[in-house]
Structure formats: C-alpha cells, structure tokens
Amino acid sequence: MTANNINSGLPVLASSPGPIPKIALLGNPNAGKTSLFNLLTGLRAKTANFPGTTVDYRFANVEFGEQNTKLIDLPGAYSLEATSPEEEVTRNYFQDGTADLVVVVVDATNLHRNLFLVSQLIEYKTPIVVALNMMDEAEKQGIKIDVPQLKEELQVPVVAISAKTGLNIDQFKTVIGNQIKHGCQEAVSQNVCGSCQGCQYAARFDWAEGISNRTVDRSQTQSSPSKTQIAVDKMVTNPITGLICFSIVGIFTFMVIFWFASFPMDFMDGLFGLAGSTVGQWLPEGDLRSLITDGVIGGVGGMLIFLPQIMLLFFMISLLEDSGYLARAAFVMDRLMHRVGLPGKAFIPMLSAHACAIPAIMASRVIENKKDRLKTILILPLMTCSARLPVYAMVVAILFPDQPVFAALIFAAAYSLGILVALVIAFCLKISILPGPTQSLVIELPPYRFPSLRNAFLTSVDRATMFVKKAGTMILLFSIGLWILATYPKTSEKDLSIAQTQRLTQLRTDDLANETDNATIFLRGIKAENSFAGQIGKTIQPVFSPLGYDWRLTVGILNSFAAREVVVSTLAVLYGSEDDDEEKLIDSLKNARTTDGQKVFTVPTCLSVLVFFIFAMQCLPTTAVVRRETGGWKWAIFQLVYMTVLAYILAWLTFSIASYWNI
C-alpha cells in the first residue's frame, strides 16, 4: 500500500524504453558476417551462451540512427535445416520470432549460393534486410549487380555494402534505423518451393539461380581465380604435397606462437614476481601476507601467464581461417584422421591443445557432429600443453644437465608420445564405447582472400576473455585451496622433535658463519611435512611407491591434480630449496634421499615422472570445461579416470622396465 503511494508519487520516466529491439545477423559461413559485426561493434561485443546449449553467440548494443538495439551475431549457417547444434540454435532463434529484425549477410560475389538461405527466410514473417556484402570484391572481379532489381525480386530492403572497406555503412545504418523506428515491415512471405513436389532444395536453388541470372551481369567478369591461385590450390589439396604444406604451416604457426609468446610471458612473470614482493613489503608478516602473495597473486599470475599463447593461437587460427587455408587443411587431413575415427576438422583443436586444453576444447565446436566432437574432446588433454613444460624441463635438467641434444630429444619424444597415444585412444573409443561411422566430410573450400587483422585481433581478445571468465576464477580458487592445504595446520618451533631442534640450532650457527639461509629452508620443509598436504601425501604414498615416488613427490603429484604447473614450486618447498633459484632446486632434487638413504630421483623415477605427466589429466579447470561442453559430469569424470589410470600404468611400466635394465 505504502509502496504504491510512493510509486505513484514518483514522476513517470518520459522515455520509458520498452524492451530494446533485437537485430539478428545471419548468413552463410564465409559471407563476411563476422567482419560486419566487428565493424559495427568493435571491442564492445560480449560473448554469451544460448540457454541450455553450449553454443556461443556474440552480442553488443549498437545504435542505428538514434535507435538503440541489441545486435546478435548468430552462428554461420547454409540453411535453416539443422545439421549441427549451431544451425539448430540459429533455426530455433529465427522460428521463435525472438528477433525484431533479421539482417541477412549475402556474399555479392556468389548470389546464387547465398540466396538459398534467403529463400528459406522469406517464408517467415520476420522482417528482413539484405546486406549485400563484399561489393568491393565483386567490383574487382567485374561482377555488376542490379541492386534495385534485386530489391524488386526479393521484396525486402537491400543495401550494397562492404564490411572490409566500410562502403555504404552509413546508409546501411540508416535503413536499419528506419526499419526499427517505423515498426518493422513484415516481409511479404513468398512461397519459393511451389508445391514442394520433388526436391525442395533443387527448387530453391533454381529460384536463387533465376534471380542471380536476372540481377547479375557477368559479361565483364574476369575468370575469378587466377592461374597462380589454381596452381596453389592444386598443391595444397593434393594428398601428398598437401600434407607437406600442412606440416610446414603447422610447424610455422607453432613456432610463431611459442617464440612470440615468450616475450610477454617473461615480462608477466617478472611483473607478478615484482607485485608479490612489493605487496609483501606492505603487509605485516603472517598468514594474510602469505595468502595474498603466494595464494592470490601467485594464482592469478599462474593463470594470466597462459594468455599470450592463447591469444596468439587464436590470432593465427583466425588468419588461417580468413585466408581460406583452414578449410583446405581440414580437407587434406580428413582421410588420415578418419582412420582413427576423427573428422578432418579435429586438427584445429588438436593444434590448439598444444598451448592449452581449455581453449582447444572450446575450439572443438568447429566439429558439427556431436559424437565426433565428444571423441575429440576426450583425447585433447593428452596433447602436451604449456603447463607441462616446466615439469619436462625439470626432469630433463636432472637427467641430462648440459646435454642439449638429449634434452631436445626428450622434449620431442614427449610431444610425439602425446599425439600418438591420443590417436590410439581415439581409435579405441571408436571401436568400443563410441562406435559408428565418423561423419563424412562435406566442406566448402572458400576463395583465397587476404585475412583481416582486425577480425583476428578481435577473435583473440574474445577468446582470452572467455578463458579468463571460464578458467580464471576456478584456477584462483584452486590455488587458494592449495595454499590452505599447504599452510595448515601450522608448525611452530615448539612442536619440533629434539633431533629437529638440535639440527635447527646447528644450521643457524652455520648460517651466521657462512651467510647462508639453510635454517629457514629446513624449517619450511618441516612445516610442509606437517601440513595437510604433507599428511595426505604420506598416507597415499604407498599407492605411488610402485612408480618410484617418495612421499614428497607424491604430494607434488597430488597438488598437480589441481593444476600441473604448481608441481615445481611444491617440490622446491618439500625438498628444501629456494624456489626461485632453478639451479639450486635441481641440485637439491638430485641430492634428495629417502629416509633409508636411497636417492629419490634415479633415472627410472625421473622417466616415470615424465611419463606420468605426459598422460595424466592434472587440470581441474579443464575437467570443469569438459563438463560444460559435454553437458554433464559423466564424460568429464570418465576422462579424468581413464587418463589417470593410463598415466599410472604407463609410468609403472616405465619404472619397472627402466629398473630391470638398471638404467
């Protein structure tokens, strides 16, 4: 009652804006839809999920002639039939009538194909505007289009634009603004396929061809692909030379990613180290300081360090896709990948997984078929990701100090082993729990075009944002969780045994004489041993003892199940070393002894650690992303279990064989 009174006392907002009009962008893949969306929205675009699906879409608020609207970029589609989850979402979105206006992006250089989608759209009553895109390209090829005639034929507004050069974009905005302002005119629904006897597709293509013939003048068209283009195309799609080209492009992409990323990564590493020590100076010594510097700053840094690689990776993939090469690579790879039950397109996520499995799992959406996508997701974390590299580097430094050739061989073997076993597992999945044929390849090989740096940049920003949102919070939570396990319960000097106290006093005396800090390191080791993490490690150690691990290595392995990159710093604490000095760490690992005086890091143990890290699924954020992408815990847990069992068995075999041969 009182609430009502208060409400009625308030002035009613004059321009109470109803719901913001929604405009959906729709179009064939390769029609330049993303370029148009990027041109209209730039960095303002956000990514969201269609409710109840794993299909993403990008959206942004855009003004068209003073009309504020919500512009939605629907996934690219050839038709409104649902042949993939993406097309299903697009169709549902359209049929629901959720959009107030649909902008169909049409490739002006290929009206015939693109008008097929238009033929399906105009059967609905949703208002349509046709954006005739790539006019610059059409002009270059000498294709003349009678736009007024096209408007007449389709009976919907048509604007000739170029998202690449910005041609007629203002006019396009005005047309959209007017449509929204004056209430969108319902499209005159046309019945394209007649009585739909025979093949409705053929009827629609005939209709599209008719319109294309009446509105497009190709008399001055230069034969569009040049001789060089045809020759290049022959080479990259040939079964033999195509594979060679693919290897070269793949290796080049890889080197660019790793080489370029190392600069920002080193910089960030330094920055977070500096941030930790600076903040550390401001805070009083104690738990809070340790939580902030080790838990929070360390955790955030540990996550952000992967961003440069992820961004570069998607930058390169976007360039390759825009240029038209990616489709050809999928074409060439298809025959090989099919043998193990994977589609040709699976190479894109498999390449990405070498940087990080999380964006790779997101990239596996390029695979249309659900089962093929699932198979790909299940094997992706077997690829050697960047988080494993510090562990490999540590093992290599123990085994082969100052022997770069052997070190390189171990790295190459680790990478190859990951890929090889992934393919074997894919084959096993195909003949066991995920049977049935892999979806056969049908792929458009788009014309070669100069890739857009702008699109590539915006894609990489978008992917980086998604990574931080989806994995970031989780990585932060886990690193705080690990900090708690490693810090509590606390050990003070009173709790030390008599022998330990004596040793501590001895070390302190030596430290004073030699200006060393061994007492602190010793104390830190004792604290780690008594912490929850240490206790758990000691309890579980018998499980890992067949692999040659002592309790400290076991703690390292357990910690690494949250995120494998933390293992190096964990081992530094447990084996009593200064964690920021790599050489000292390697030395103390080499000299580490078990309670009965045996060396811990023997050759068999080192190899067993290496093999375990190649195969184990030690990354909870990845498991969480798999759960989201596969729509439940079932497959995420299956993956965690099979990879752990695989890692355990192979590490045990490695240890046993190496011990037997007495390496």
Added chain:
Amino acid sequence: MASILEKMTLSDLSSPQPITVSEIDLPDDDAQRLKVLGICEGRKVSLIQVGSPMVVEVCGSQIGISRRLANGVVVKPR
C-alpha cells in the same frame, strides 16, 4: 524396365567433367548436408578434382566431399 547399367556415382568418375546429379542415395542427415550446399537431384555440378576426398564445383563455389558420400551421389554426364 530396370536399367541393365549400374547406376553411375560421383566416385566412379575418373576425370574432371561436368555432370548432372540425378539422385542422392544416402542416409537423411548426410543427404541433407549435401543438399543444402546445392548437391541435389537435377542440379548441374562439375567434378574438378578426383581422389579422396574429391572436389566439385556447385553454384560458384568449391565443395570438398569424402569418397564415402560421393559414392551415394548418382550422376549422369552432361
């Protein structure tokens, strides 16, 4: 009057040539993926690269098709 001749499919062709699609003999979802790209009965297409997978030109663009699918595309020369 059933034809004595075997139906000729896209995968039977050994050299690039223009053809007309007369029938798509594939499971529904595979057939649909071909049809939305313009490979459907009565349409004119050109085979431009034989092999596995093969390349055809349809409605002004090139489409890569695996041999298994090409096996279900019944064609006649034109």
